[in-house]
Structures are given as structure tokens and as C-alpha cells.
Amino acid sequence: MKIVIGIGVLIAVLVGVALLLPFVVDLNKYQEQYRPLIEEALNRKVTLQDIRLTIWPRLGARVAGFTVIEDPAFGTGPFASLSSVDVGVKLMPLLSGKVEVEEITLREPVITVIKNKNGVLNAATLGRKGVAASETPSRAPVPSPDGPLKILALLAVDRVSLAGGKVTYRDFSQAKPVEYVLQGMELLLQSVHLGSSPNLHLALTVQPMNLPISLDGTFGPLKETADLDAIDLHVAVGNTNFAIAGKTAGQHMALTVTAPAINAADLPMTLPLKKPVEVKDFKVSAEMKGQDMRLSDLSFQLFEGQVVAQGGLTSGAAAPPFNGKLTIGGLQLGPAIDAVAETPVSISGTAGADLSVMGKGFAMPDLTRALEGAGHVAVKDGKIDGVNFLQEAASILKVAGVSVGEAKATAFSTIETDLAIKQGVVMLQNLLMDSHDFQATGGGTIGFDHALNMTVNLRLSEALSQQVAGSSPVARLAVKEGRLTLPLLIGGTLDAPSYGLDMKGLTGKVQEQIKQKAEEAIGGLLKGTTKPKDLEQEGKQLLKGLFSR
Structure with missing residues (x-):
């Protein structure tokens, strides 16, 4: 009986000592030893309010009020903060003198990501010792081998979790600054050890779109560098599912992203579309080496057609230089135009195109100044709604009693043209349009500002030429070899085109x-x-x- 009582007393003493340990053992005295190591790893100043030993639910330590100070080039507030960080260790290894971390829990992290007016992120210098934030747009963040992935690899922990996180993203590089908030964040990382490939789960909601996003998969194996031999992730954005596969080595990254279908309404961005668009069989393969990105393969189905593209881009400038090639086949042009804009004149038909472009920047002033390109466009078996070229010609010639159709539309079997782009103008060359009642040839320009300046020679069929020539004295002047040819001038804008007759051309015919x-x-x-x-x-x-x- 005395032995049982003794054991009970011993257990009570041990429990009492364990309960008193968090109040007796002061871990704050170790701040000066470990905080500089954290600051060096993050390349940021760090503050800690309190560090205490914990017994329940597991043996470990709790860091309260952990804050990573912002890069001075972006502000004086916190870059990231956590209400607490709980670190739990394994008991049995600890009894033998070894410390093995079992779990790290991050509670209510708040992170603010800022892109300044030069297009540089405040996270660009995170983990990059001795590198200040860029003050000119000529520099862009380059992944560092001493960044967060190395820190993650050195953690050696079974489980890392995050609860109640929030990330705010502010972009001041645009004319109208934008802000997005990632809220309700949940993160779980398992098997975080050197040589292992962690399992990842992430869930969050993007505001102001109220868009749910989740990410699951693996990456690794973890090394002391940022190199990853395999990335295998699955991302759900609303109702859209992406598969991401790739690898990284130093500043070189190769990724392939695929999706069976993408609905523009599910994307966390505002696109210049009048109607939702669905892309099918999406695939993109890209390589990044430092600031250079190469798009080796982009393909998808859109409006029943196939789109294939390649290109390249160099980041780091306010107007990054780019080049690319685009091939389109079998695209239904009518629905495509309706999705982009509502105009009085629209074109339907099956379209194909080959286009090569190069330029700098993606804002309209940059594109107007620097975009150059050349290519060929063809549309088969379609209709131009909003204009009847024969009606316009008959009106100009003051022809009466000639049937040219009542519909405000022009049907055609073929429209094709070579085109060149330079200084905000699309130049159409060798334009050919075939219809049942006429053939049109010519060329001209269409400005990025929608301005029209075109000359089209409208050559009517023999039957229609006889009708028109019999009713118009002016038309007789343009009859040659039994067919009437009218030099038609098209001006105004795409929204409000105007039509006239080239009298100089007619004088030449006389x-x-x-x-x-x-x-x-x-x-x-x-x-x-x-x-x-x-x-x-x-x-x-x-x-x-x-x-x-």
C-alpha cells in the first residue's frame, strides 16, 4: 500500500512540475540567440512578443505575436504577422537528447503583398540577403536558392498547418490600383523533410469575387536548394480544374498546365468580355530562366476552332518585350466577336489566321507605339451583318428599280487578306471578297482607335451590272467587258462606317x-x-x- 501511495505521490509531483514548467522556464531569454538567425534567413527584421513552453496538447513551445517587418522600400508596417506559432516536439526522442519537431501550427497569419508602381513585389527581397527592392522597372524578382523553399526543407517536421489565414494583394502598377483578398485560408503540409516530397493541401476564397480555390498535390524531394525534381499539383478554381506538372533547377523552371475546360467567369480576374467564354482542352508548356520566359506550346479549342501559339517574354521592365506566333483554324467568328464587343457591324463565318507579332508592354499606349506584326486572315462562308454593300452602291449611284436584297447584310463565300501591324494601324493588303453577286478587291487601314480608311473595287456580276448600268448614267462609265466595277471608299469608324464613290477612279474609266x-x-x-x-x-x-x- 505504501508503494502505491509513493508512486501516486511521485506521479502527482511530476504532473505538478510539468504544469509549473511553462511558468518556471523562461524561453524569452533565447530570443537574442535565435532571432538573428530568423532575420538572416528571411532578410527581414522580426519581432516576438513572447515565447513559452507548452505541455498540452503536446510538448513544445508557443511563440506569440510573431511579426515580419516590411521592406523599408515599401513601407513601415508589417509584411506578415501571426497571432501565434505552436511548435510541438516528439517526446521519446527528446528523452534521449534529440529534438524532433512533430508539428508546427500557424494561427491567423496576415500577409500583405504589394506591387509598386514599377511592377516590383515587396516579396522580391524575401530570403535574399543584401538585395534591396528595385527602384527602377529594369529589375524583376528572381527566385533565390536561399529563399523560403530552403527554409522549408530544413524544417524537418511531420506536419505544418495554417488556420484562419488572410493575404491581401495590392497592385499599384496599374493606372487604377486594384486589391484582392485571400481569406479563410487553410493549409496542411505533411512529411516536410529533406529527401521527402511533402503532401500539400490549400483552400481559400478570393474576394471581391467570392471565388473558392483549392490546391492539392506533392512536390519535391526537398533539398537544401530550391530545386524540385517533380511538381504534381491539382488546382480547382471555382468549377475549373487545372493539373500542373513540372520541375525547377536553380533559376530554371519548366511547367505544363492542362485543363479540360476553362470558363472565363470562374477566373479571378476581370476580362474585357461581353459574354462568358469557355475554353476546351487547354494546354500550356512554359520555361522560365531568370527573367526570360519561353512559351513553347499553348493550345486550346475556342468557338469550335483550334488555337496554337508560341512566344517569349522578358520581364523586369515597365513595358516587357515579347514576341509570338499564332495559328487559328476553324474558329466561328460570329460568336467570337459577340463575346468581345457589341458593334453595329459584325462578321460571321469560319475563320483561320496565321500571325507573327513583336512588341513591348501590354497597355494600349505601349501596344499602339511598339506592336508590329504580319500575317494572313481568311474567313469562309459567312455574312457581314449591319451593312449591305450592294445597297450602299445603289444608294450612291442613285439607282432605282434594281433588286439588291432588303436585308442589312452582305453574304460572302470568302474574305481573305494579308495584314501588317505597325504604330497602332492594321494595314490590309491584297484584300479579296467573293460573293454571289460581286467580287471585291482592294485594301486600306484599320486603326486601333477603330478609324477606317479603305478603298474597295466592287465588281458586280454581269446580270447585276446590266441592271445597274441600265438605271444609272454614272454606272455606264464604269462598265468594262460587261461587268460594272465601282471604286468604293469606306471611311468613318468600325462603329459608324461611311461609304462613298471614288470619282477620280471613275474619271479614269471615262x-x-x-x-x-x-x-x-x-x-x-x-x-x-x-x-x-x-x-x-x-x-x-x-x-x-x-x-x-
């Missing part, structure tokens, strides 16, 4: 017609086949034909 008749008459006189009296009669007929009087 001169050509009179010259031809004169040559025939003089030839007849010289050969003796035409008499002066007959020539006088032919002259009268010519004038009557030209002026209908």
Missing part, C-alpha cells in the same frame, strides 16, 4: 473608254472600214451612252 472608242474609230478610217458619216453617228451614240441624252 478617259479609258473614250480613248478606246477613239482608237477604234481612227483605225477604221485608216483601214477604210469606217466612213466619216458613220464616225459622226458613232460619236453621237457614244455621247448618248455616256450621258443618257
Whole structure:
């Protein structure tokens, strides 16, 4: 009985000592020893309010009021803060003198990410000792081998969790600053050891879109550098699912992202679209080496067509230089235009294109100044809604009684053109448009500001030419080889086009017609086949034909 009582007393003493340990053992005295190591690893100043020993729910320590101070180039407030960090250790290894971390729990972390007016992130210098934030747009953040991944690899912990996190992102590089908030964050990392590939789970909601996002997968194995031999992640953005695979080595990263379908309404960004767009069979493969990114393969299905692209971009400047090639086949142009803009004139049909471009920056002033390109566009079996070219021609010629259709539309079998882009202008060359009632050729320009300046030679069918020529004295001047050709001028804007007749072109046709008749008459006189009296009669007929009087 005495032995049982003794054991009970001993247990009570041990429990009492254990309960008193958090109050007796002061871990704050170790701050001066470990805080400089943390500051050196993060390249930021750090503050700690309190460090205490914990017994329950597991043996370890709790750090309260942990704050990482902002880079001075971005402000004086905190970059990140946590209400507490709980570190739990394994008991059995501790009894043998070894410290093995079992779990780290981050409670209510708050992080503020800022992109300054030069397009540089405040996180660019995190973990990069001796590197200040860029004050000019010529520099961009480059991944550092001494960054957060190295810190993660050296943790050697079974489980890292995060609860109630919030990340605020502010972008001051745009004309109108934007702000997004990631809230309700949940994070779980398991098996964080050198040589292991951690399992990752992340869930959050993006505001102001109220968009849920989750991420699950593995990456690793963890090394003392930021190199990862394999990345295998699955991301859900709203109702859209992405698969991400790749690897990293130093400043080189290769990634492939695929998705069976992407709905623009599910993306956490505002796109210049009038209607939701769905992309199918999306795939992109890209490589990044420092500031250089190479898009080796981008392909997807859009509006029943296939889009394939390649390109490259160099970051680090306010207007980053880029180049690319785009190939489109089988795209339904009508729904595509309706999704982008609502205009009085729209084109439908099956479109294909080959285009090469190069430029600097993606804002409209940068594109207007620097975008250059060349290519070929073709549209088959379509219709131009909002304009009937034959009606416009008949109206200009003041033709009455000629049937050119009542619909405010122009049907065609083919439209194709070569194009060149320079200084905010799209130049159309070798334009060809085939229709049942006419063929149009010509060219001109379309400005980024929607300004039109085009000349189109409208050559009507023989049957329609006879109808128009019989009703219009002006039209007779342009008849050649039985077909009427009208030099049509198109000006105004895409939203409000205007149409006119190139009278200089018609004058040339009159001169050509009179010259031809004169040559025939003089030839007849010289050969003796035409008499002066007959020539006088032919002259009268010519004038009557030209002026209908």
C-alpha cells in the first residue's frame, strides 16, 4: 500500500512540475540567440512578443505575436504577422537528447503583398540577403536558392498547418490600383523533410469575387536548394480544374498546365468580355530562366476552332518585350466577336489566321507605339451583318428599280487578306471578297482607335451590272467587258462606317473608254472600214451612252 501511495505521490509531483514548467522556464531569454538567425534567413527584421513552453496538447513551445517587418522600400508596417506559432516536439526522442519537431501550427497569419508602381513585389527581397527592392522597372524578382523553399526543407517536421489565414494583394502598377483578398485560408503540409516530397493541401476564397480555390498535390524531394525534381499539383478554381506538372533547377523552371475546360467567369480576374467564354482542352508548356520566359506550346479549342501559339517574354521592365506566333483554324467568328464587343457591324463565318507579332508592354499606349506584326486572315462562308454593300452602291449611284436584297447584310463565300501591324494601324493588303453577286478587291487601314480608311473595287456580276448600268448614267462609265466595277471608299469608324464613290477612279474609266472608242474609230478610217458619216453617228451614240441624252 505504501508503494502505491509513493508512486501516486511521485506521479502527482511530476504532473505538478510539468504544469509549473511553462511558468518556471523562461524561453524569452533565447530570443537574442535565435532571432538573428530568423532575420538572416528571411532578410527581414522580426519581432516576438513572447515565447513559452507548452505541455498540452503536446510538448513544445508557443511563440506569440510573431511579426515580419516590411521592406523599408515599401513601407513601415508589417509584411506578415501571426497571432501565434505552436511548435510541438516528439517526446521519446527528446528523452534521449534529440529534438524532433512533430508539428508546427500557424494561427491567423496576415500577409500583405504589394506591387509598386514599377511592377516590383515587396516579396522580391524575401530570403535574399543584401538585395534591396528595385527602384527602377529594369529589375524583376528572381527566385533565390536561399529563399523560403530552403527554409522549408530544413524544417524537418511531420506536419505544418495554417488556420484562419488572410493575404491581401495590392497592385499599384496599374493606372487604377486594384486589391484582392485571400481569406479563410487553410493549409496542411505533411512529411516536410529533406529527401521527402511533402503532401500539400490549400483552400481559400478570393474576394471581391467570392471565388473558392483549392490546391492539392506533392512536390519535391526537398533539398537544401530550391530545386524540385517533380511538381504534381491539382488546382480547382471555382468549377475549373487545372493539373500542373513540372520541375525547377536553380533559376530554371519548366511547367505544363492542362485543363479540360476553362470558363472565363470562374477566373479571378476581370476580362474585357461581353459574354462568358469557355475554353476546351487547354494546354500550356512554359520555361522560365531568370527573367526570360519561353512559351513553347499553348493550345486550346475556342468557338469550335483550334488555337496554337508560341512566344517569349522578358520581364523586369515597365513595358516587357515579347514576341509570338499564332495559328487559328476553324474558329466561328460570329460568336467570337459577340463575346468581345457589341458593334453595329459584325462578321460571321469560319475563320483561320496565321500571325507573327513583336512588341513591348501590354497597355494600349505601349501596344499602339511598339506592336508590329504580319500575317494572313481568311474567313469562309459567312455574312457581314449591319451593312449591305450592294445597297450602299445603289444608294450612291442613285439607282432605282434594281433588286439588291432588303436585308442589312452582305453574304460572302470568302474574305481573305494579308495584314501588317505597325504604330497602332492594321494595314490590309491584297484584300479579296467573293460573293454571289460581286467580287471585291482592294485594301486600306484599320486603326486601333477603330478609324477606317479603305478603298474597295466592287465588281458586280454581269446580270447585276446590266441592271445597274441600265438605271444609272454614272454606272455606264464604269462598265468594262460587261461587268460594272465601282471604286468604293469606306471611311468613318468600325462603329459608324461611311461609304462613298471614288470619282477620280471613275474619271479614269471615262478617259479609258473614250480613248478606246477613239482608237477604234481612227483605225477604221485608216483601214477604210469606217466612213466619216458613220464616225459622226458613232460619236453621237457614244455621247448618248455616256450621258443618257
